[in-house]
Amino acid sequence: xxxxxxLRRMPGYLYCQLxxxxxxxxxxxCKSHQPYSIxxxxxxxxxxxxxPNQPYSxxxxxxxxxxxxxxxxxxxxxxxxxxxxxxLHSMNDIRVPFIRDTVLNMRSEHxxxxxxxxxxxxxxxxxxxxxxxxxxRLGASVTxxxxxxxxxxxxxxxxxxxxxxxxxxxxxxxxxEDIVEESSETFDVVIASxxxxxxxxxxxxxxxxxxxxxPEGSLFITTINKSQLSYIFGIVVAERVLGIVPAxxxxxxxxxxxxxxxxxxxxxxxxxxxxxxMLYNPLFGSWSWIGSTSINYALHAVKSSAQSQLDPxxxxxxxxx
Numbered sequence: 001x002x003x004x005x006x007l008r009r010m011p012g013y014l015y016c017q018l019x020x021x022x023x024x025x026x027x028x029x030c031k032s033h034q035p036y037s038i039x040x041x042x043x044x045x046x047x048x049x050x051x052p053n054q055p056y057s058x059x060x061x062x063x064x065x066x067x068x069x070x071x072x073x074x075x076x077x078x079x080x081x082x083x084x085x086x087x088l089h090s091m092n093d094i095r096v097p098f099i100r101d102t103v104l105n106m107r108s109e110h111x112x113x114x115x116x117x118x119x120x121x122x123x124x125x126x127x128x129x130x131x132x133x134x135x136x137r138l139g140a141s142v143t144x145x146x147x148x149x150x151x152x153x154x155x156x157x158x159x160x161x162x163x164x165x166x167x168x169x170x171x172x173x174x175x176x177e178d179i180v181e182e183s184s185e186t187f188d189v190v191i192a193s194x195x196x197x198x199x200x201x202x203x204x205x206x207x208x209x210x211x212x213x214x215p216e217g218s219l220f221i222t223t224i225n226k227s228q229l230s231y232i233f234g235i236v237v238a239e240r241v242l243g244i245v246p247a248x249x250x251x252x253x254x255x256x257x258x259x260x261x262x263x264x265x266x267x268x269x270x271x272x273x274x275x276x277x278m279l280y281n282p283l284f285g286s287w288s289w290i291g292s293t294s295i296n297y298a299l300h301a302v303k304s305s306a307q308s309q310l311d312p313x314x315x316x317x318x319x320x321x
Contacts, residue, residue, distance in 0.1 A: 062208065063147045063175050064200040074246065075150035078128025079158055084246050087238075087280055087287075088130050088194065091222070094278065094287045095193060095298065096134045099220050102274070102300050103189060106218070114139025122187040122212060124176055125195035129155035129169070136168040140189075149173040176208045185214050193222045196261070197254050206264045215305040219270060222278065222298045226255035229294045242282055258293050270301040 074084055081089045104115055111117045117139030123132045126144030128151055136142045146152055152173040159165045172179075190209045199205045209219050224230050231252045238244040262272045278296035280287050 061175065061177060062199040062201050062205040064198060072148060072150065075128070075148060075154055078130060078151070078154050085128075085130065086285060087244055088127075090280075090285050091193075091278075091287050092131065092134055094289060095131065095220075095222055096138075098276075098298060098300075099135070099189070099191065100138060102220075103218060111139060116140035119188045120186065121189040121191065122179065122183075124190060124192045124209070125198070126155060126171065127151050129158055129171070131191065131193055132169055132171075133159065133162075133165055135191075136165045140168065142169045143179075143187075144169060144171045145174050145176065145179060146171075147173065147175050176205060176212075180208050180211045183212050185212065187212050187217060188214055189218045189220065191220045193220070196221060196223045196256055197250060199254075202256065203264060203268075206261075206270075207268050210268050210270060210303055213303045215303055217303050219265070219301045219303065220298070221261070221301075222296065223261070224250065224255045224296055225293055226252065226257045226260075227294050230255055230296075233295050238280075238282075244280075244282060258297050258299065261299060265299075265301045269304045271304055272299065272301045274298075274300040 077083045078085055080086075100115060103119065104110055115138055116135065119140045121135055121140045121142045123135065123142055123144040126132045126146050129144055132142050132144040132155065144152075144155060146155075152171045155171050159169050159171070190213050192205075192209065196202060196205065213219065224234050234255070235250055235252055239247045239249060258275050262275070265272055275293060276298045277290040277293040278287055278298055279290045280296065
């Protein structure tokens, strides 16, 4: 009952979560982490919020070497469902159906048992293949890319145990920019799940996603909002108090508000269709959809067709003709 109340009680729910986390099963662990108290986190978050917005990097690569170093030590732990990536494993319960159902609603027909067959999907920042594999099981042809070679080795090894997946999935240790050079307008779907908060140049990343997508192709993103609550729950609670993810995994300065992400997407030829809030419940290790995007959120955008990207005056003249 406590878990249901935590997830469903919408008015003031985020502050109720905070008090809930301080009680019961977590109280002893919280006491043992006094240097990272919630009150300190609130103050630190407010101080950070007062800083001017940092401009996006003008570099021409999306890869941040500091992020590579972070994940290097965890490359062999991707498939430990009780380990550092447990929350990503459980996220599949909502992100896979979100991707599948959204795509199916845009298709006139699909094959029973393999609803994504015939689709070419690019999984950017695939890590060890946690999302790549279930998409392959749904029938899609999936390319998983990651700049960290050890991640790709882990993904390749795990895939090799399933002959069906071995045929449907290919992995590459490369950057998104590398794919742009060889695969312009190749993919029906591009997915960047829990990735944009780690890239060095967000605008280049968004533009590159558009370049590899076919016209009217779909882009799916899951990420973390840049808010006081995301600092408290995404860093103070998740990393320092509960240890859901390793300390230092996230940098609050690189979190992206949904409004800013929408602006970037729309200025790069995308039409944003859906933005949905997500919530992780550490009591049950599960995710659910919620009405607020204050912490985590998922987004679906569609690349505009060549026709819709024409100059508006040209389009209106064609319509009149």
